[in-house]
Amino acid sequence: MLDFEDTIARDQRIEPRDPMPEAYRKTMIRQIAQHAHSEIIGMQPEGEWITRAPTLRRKAILLAKVQDEAGHGLYLYSAAETLGADRGDLTTRLIEGRQKYSSIFNYPTLTFADVGVIGWLVDGAAICNQVPLCRSSYGPYGRAMIRICKEESFHQRQGYELLMTMMRGTDVQREMVQDAVNRWWWPSLMMFGPPDGDSPNTAQSMAWKIKRHTNDELRQRFVDMSVPQAVSLGVTLPDPALRWNEERGHHDFGTPDWDELKRVISGDGPMNAARITRRRQAHEDGAWVRAAAAAHARKKAS
Amino acid sequence: MSFDDAYGALTDHDDDTRWAYGTGFADPLAGVPAAIPPGVDRAALAEYCLMLGDDALIMSHRLQQWVTLAPELEDEVAIANIALDLLGQARLLLTRAAEASADVAPAPAAASSAAAPAPVAASSAAGDAPVAASSAAGDASTGARGEDALAFGRGPAEFRNVQLVERADADFAHLVARLLAFATWRLAVLDRLRDTADPILAAVATKAVKELTYHREYAAHWVVRLGDGTDESHSRMQSAIDALWPLLAELDHEPSPLAPTTWRPEFNAILSQVLTAATVAEPAAAPAESSAAAPAESSAAAPAESSAADASLSTEAPDAVSAVDDAAEMSLPGATLPPTHRGGGGGGARAANFEISPLAESGRDGVHTPALAEILDEMQGLARSVPGGVW
Amino acid sequence: MNHEWPLFEVFVRAKRGLNHVHVGSLRAADHTMALHHARDLYTRRNEGVSIWVVRSDDVVSSGPDDKEPFFAPSGDKAYRHPTYYAIPDSVPHI
Numbered sequence: 001m002l003d004f005e006d007t008i009a010r011d012q013r014i015e016p017r018d019p020m021p022e023a024y025r026k027t028m029i030r031q032i033a034q035h036a037h038s039e040i041i042g043m044q045p046e047g048e049w050i051t052r053a054p055t056l057r058r059k060a061i062l063l064a065k066v067q068d069e070a071g072h073g074l075y076l077y078s079a080a081e082t083l084g085a086d087r088g089d090l091t092t093r094l095i096e097g098r099q100k101y102s103s104i105f106n107y108p109t110l111t112f113a114d115v116g117v118i119g120w121l122v123d124g125a126a127i128c129n130q131v132p133l134c135r136s137s138y139g140p141y142g143r144a145m146i147r148i149c150k151e152e153s154f155h156q157r158q159g160y161e162l163l164m165t166m167m168r169g170t171d172v173q174r175e176m177v178q179d180a181v182n183r184w185w186w187p188s189l190m191m192f193g194p195p196d197g198d199s200p201n202t203a204q205s206m207a208w209k210i211k212r213h214t215n216d217e218l219r220q221r222f223v224d225m226s227v228p229q230a231v232s233l234g235v236t237l238p239d240p241a242l243r244w245n246e247e248r249g250h251h252d253f254g255t256p257d258w259d260e261l262k263r264v265i266s267g268d269g270p271m272n273a274a275r276i277t278r279r280r281q282a283h284e285d286g287a288w289v290r291a292a293a294a295a296h297a298r299k300k301a302s
Numbered sequence: 303m304s305f306d307d308a309y310g311a312l313t314d315h316d317d318d319t320r321w322a323y324g325t326g327f328a329d330p331l332a333g334v335p336a337a338i339p340p341g342v343d344r345a346a347l348a349e350y351c352l353m354l355g356d357d358a359l360i361m362s363h364r365l366q367q368w369v370t371l372a373p374e375l376e377d378e379v380a381i382a383n384i385a386l387d388l389l390g391q392a393r394l395l396l397t398r399a400a401e402a403s404a405d406v407a408p409a410p411a412a413a414s415s416a417a418a419p420a421p422v423a424a425s426s427a428a429g430d431a432p433v434a435a436s437s438a439a440g441d442a443s444t445g446a447r448g449e450d451a452l453a454f455g456r457g458p459a460e461f462r463n464v465q466l467v468e469r470a471d472a473d474f475a476h477l478v479a480r481l482l483a484f485a486t487w488r489l490a491v492l493d494r495l496r497d498t499a500d501p502i503l504a505a506v507a508t509k510a511v512k513e514l515t516y517h518r519e520y521a522a523h524w525v526v527r528l529g530d531g532t533d534e535s536h537s538r539m540q541s542a543i544d545a546l547w548p549l550l551a552e553l554d555h556e557p558s559p560l561a562p563t564t565w566r567p568e569f570n571a572i573l574s575q576v577l578t579a580a581t582v583a584e585p586a587a588a589p590a591e592s593s594a595a596a597p598a599e600s601s602a603a604a605p606a607e608s609s610a611a612d613a614s615l616s617t618e619a620p621d622a623v624s625a626v627d628d629a630a631e632m633s634l635p636g637a638t639l640p641p642t643h644r645g646g647g648g649g650g651a652r653a654a655n656f657e658i659s660p661l662a663e664s665g666r667d668g669v670h671t672p673a674l675a676e677i678l679d680e681m682q683g684l685a686r687s688v689p690g691g692v693w
Numbered sequence: 694m695n696h697e698w699p700l701f702e703v704f705v706r707a708k709r710g711l712n713h714v715h716v717g718s719l720r721a722a723d724h725t726m727a728l729h730h731a732r733d734l735y736t737r738r739n740e741g742v743s744i745w746v747v748r749s750d751d752v753v754s755s756g757p758d759d760k761e762p763f764f765a766p767s768g769d770k771a772y773r774h775p776t777y778y779a780i781p782d783s784v785p786h787i
Contacts, residue, residue: 017756040375047369054685054693055450056359056393059366060386066369067382071734074375078718081700087720088697112684112693144717151738162693169692278370286373288538289474292531293722294697299530300723374698376719376730383733520729527722 008209013139016082024208027201028138029083030099031210033090036076037101040094041275043069045109046118054112061158062115068155072148079140095280103261104191106269107183113166113176114184119159121181121188121226127156128222129192137209160229167234174234181230182238189253190261192219198258223251330394330509334501338402342499343559348403349462350558351503352452353666354492355395356463359453361484362388363677364467365477373474380520384481387513393449394506400448402500407448408455454685458674465665466549468673475528475535475542482521483546486572487553489514490565498560522576529580540582547585555664699748701727703735706743713745721746 004020007013014020047066053059077087093099104122109115130149136142166173193199193215205211213221223242230237241254263269338344365385372378399406466484471477492514495507528539554566577584663669685691698720704713716735721727727746735741755763771777780787 017754043370043378050366050369051363051680052684054454054688054691056389056396056453057450058693060389060393063366063369063382063386063389067379067386067737070375070378070382071737074379074719074734075717077375081718147716165692170688170690172688173691282371282373285371286474288532288534289373289528290697290722292535293527293726295531295535296527297723297726374720376721376726376734379737380729380733383737516732523725523729 008137011209013142014137015139023204024210025083027205027208027210028141029080029085031205032076032080032083032138032141033085033093034100034102036073036080036090037094037099038105039069039073039076041101041105041279043073044275044278045105045107045271046115048109049112049115052112053115058115058162065119065155065158068151072144072151075144075147076141079138079144082140083138091283095276095283097267097276100265102191103264103269104187105275106264106271107187108271110183111176111180113163113173113180116159116162116166116177117180117184119156120163120229121184122191123152123156123159124226124229125188125191125222127152128218128225132212132218135209135212160233163233163235177233178235181235185238186256186260189219189222189256190258190264192216192222194258194261220250223253227251331502331505334505336401336502339499339501344402345405346559347500347503348399348406350560351395351399351402352406353462353558354488355392355399355452356461357467357484357488358388358395359392360461360463360674360677361467362386362392363681364471365481367470368477381477384513384517384520387510387517391506391510391513392453394502394509396449396452398500398502398506400452401502407451408460450685454682458670458678459668461665461670461674461678462668463665463670463674464552465669465671465674466552468665468671468677469549470673472545473538473542474524475538476545478521478524478528479539479542479546480549481517482525482576483550483573485514485517485521486569487565489518490568491562494562494565495560503560518572522572525576525582526580529577529582536581539580543577543582544585552664552666555666557664557666698722698726699750701731701746702749702752703727703731704745704747705731705735705741708742713743718749724748 004014004018004024007018014024043066046062050059050062050066053062077090080090081087090099094101104125109118127149130145130152133145134142134149136145163177166177196202196214196216199215202211202214206214227237227242227244239254241252243252245252264272267273338347362385365381365388368381369378369385372381466480471480489511492507492510496504496511498504498507525539528535530536553569556563574584665674685693699722700718701721701724702718703716705716706713719727719730719734721730724746728744731744731746736744767773
């Protein structure tokens with residue numbers, strides 16, 4: 001393991017067949033798999049609006065975006081498989097509730113403004129989380145993240161642009177936007193995970209250069225970026241404690257409801273059951289198709 | 303990459319080639335004259351663009367409904383690709399329909415409530431398909447508003463798509479069966495429209511031929527895999543083909559004077575070859591109820607089509623057709639599916655013996671199954687529920 | 694539970710004049726499906742003029758244990774590198 005420590009210390013990448021501590025391998029598989037699951041489950045909240053999008057242009061944008069999420073899930077499963085994980089096994093763990101995905105996707109998308117707010121806030125938070133992961137010490141993960149970040153460069157912009165357009169529309173539309181911001185702001189802040197004091201894995205992940213910034217650092221960065229965007233959009237962020245702190249050079253903000261986060265993570269969010277049910281249904285309904293293709297390939301090979 | 307600036311990092315594309323990322327997009331209508339040439343019947347052009355556009359729009363809708371439900375994640379991506387291609391074709395064709403004739407558009411009241419042009423459309427093209435960028439940059443009155451007024455402002459009776467694209471897919475076998483028929487038919491038709499008189503329709507056809515060639519190949523491979531795979535998949539594939547068959551007769555009812563008439567032999571030959579490779583039986587004839595209902599009328603109503611189909615049975619199989627057969631036996635049925643034939647001289651000795659019984663009532667005439675009303679409720683509900691909304 | 698479709702590695706040539714570059718992997722029942730999936734998954738943005746797919750099982754690679762014997766011996770052959778040779782700055786075009 002001298003090689004491993006040395007490679008990490010020199011800020012070089014660990015590649016698939018390098019020796020690595022078993023705990024590092026397990027941590028990487030878990031992190032990448034959860035990330036992959038999040039991309040796949042994350043198709044559902046927005047996917048519900050593809051067939052209902054109010055213009056053909058929005059329909060095309062949304063369809064391309066949700067398709068990208070499937071692609072990103074695949075890049076990530078591919079990275080996990082370089083560590084010896086099996087995608088079928090990871091999928092089983094997901095639909096049996098043994099592996100998690102981002103809790104943000106357990107909230108419902110009630111109006112089309114949610115599509116815009118997901119792009120602006122949820123994808124914005126994801127970008128803050130993901131850009132540092134491009135430097136992850138595990139090579140295949142870092143490379144997958146670079147590709148994902150590049151492809152996602154349009155996701156946040158399309159969301160913000162949709163909201164700008166709606167804010168120039170009717171009163172009903174402006175109310176839809178503000179309502180969606182009210183519902184998604186706090187869950188977005190929770191996407192960065194529990195506060196650093198309650199995040200037991202952070203220290204080891206930082207040492208292994210799997211993580212580059214703490215949860216609270218990333219959350220602060222996200223708040224600082226979002227405030228001027230909200231002003232420009234003309235919406236109010238639903239936090240009475242939110243104000244600029246000249247001394248710190250950052251915004252102060254309120255405390256998210258961490259009990260809510262725990263409830264949602266433990267399976268008690270508004271949409272947990274529905275998300276998993278749909279994923280399981282697709283997997284189980286597709287079993288005969290996958291089996292048929294495998295059988296056909298065997299016949300042709302023999 | 304500038305990792306400390308999340309947004310800077312996203313626009314830092316220096317190493318594109320290293321990542322095989324984005325080498326740019328081409329506007330399919332670049333350099334194509336937009337004017338409708340003299341001698342082209344504007345009403346007929348508008349009507350035919352509407353028919354082809356509606357076919358693509360509704361078929362795309364049915365594929366969109368598979369999002370998050372595909373049997374494997376790779377197919378999730380593939381099906382979305384096909385849905386996006388068809389949506390792109392629909393947008394271009396509906397836009398052209400609105401340009402060609404104001405008569406095809408719904409009444410102004412419905413149009414404006416459904417879709418006023420977005421004020422930022424032109425400046426927001428960065429994240430959008432080139433198609434929208436070009437139409438937004440052009441005449442706003444015929445760009446987004448044209449396609450959206452037609453998509454969101456019409457009722458079922460005003461849609462002109464074939465009934466083939468309307469019903470929901472019972473399972474993945476139904477999806478690939480219909481996609482095979484739809485893509486094979488549409489490819490044969492649009493291939494023959496590449497030199498049609500209207501330059502925009504011709505350009506759309508040229509673009510679509512590339513896309514549809516892939517759609518057909520994707521579907522053909524899946525039909526073969528499912529037909530040949532397991533007992534269960536074979537039985538499901540056979541059921542899907544049986545359910546598809548009665549819907550194919552409608553395709554011969556093509557009221558537009560612009561519609562090519564020589565696509566049938568190619569269509570029959572391709573379907574026959576794929577089904578043979580899939581070991582799926584061709585249903586012998588149209589279903590009993592429809593042939594029993596009006597046998598005399600159907601043969602009397604369509605003498606031309608019937609003789610065309612008969613003629614195809616005695617035509618020599620072209621080389622490309624046997625190439626498909628050979629490829630099928632080597633497990634690569636669609637990899638070498640032939641480029642479509644110009645002029646429609648094809649057909650094959652083993653071409654499907656379709657029973658031609660054109661429907662008395664066709665989607666082309668605005669007659670639809672109840673499934674279309676359900677689709678439109680879903681597709682148009684939001685757009686219609688926010689009067690004056692901009693999106 | 695084992696996944697029924699094998700793993701394939703995907704290589705894309707971004708444009709003429711460049712090598713195929715490994716871009717990732719995917720699952721497919723056979724080579725044709727693997728090519729289709731690679732086209733849909735890795736060239737969604739118009740990148741790529743050519744794709745290779747190869748069964749991951751069929752890739753033979755040097756192992757980490759081979760690192761020293763495989764790669765160290767070439768490390769001391771400085772004479773393979775152009776900077777090994779001192780040429781006066783006054784000599785042009787070399």
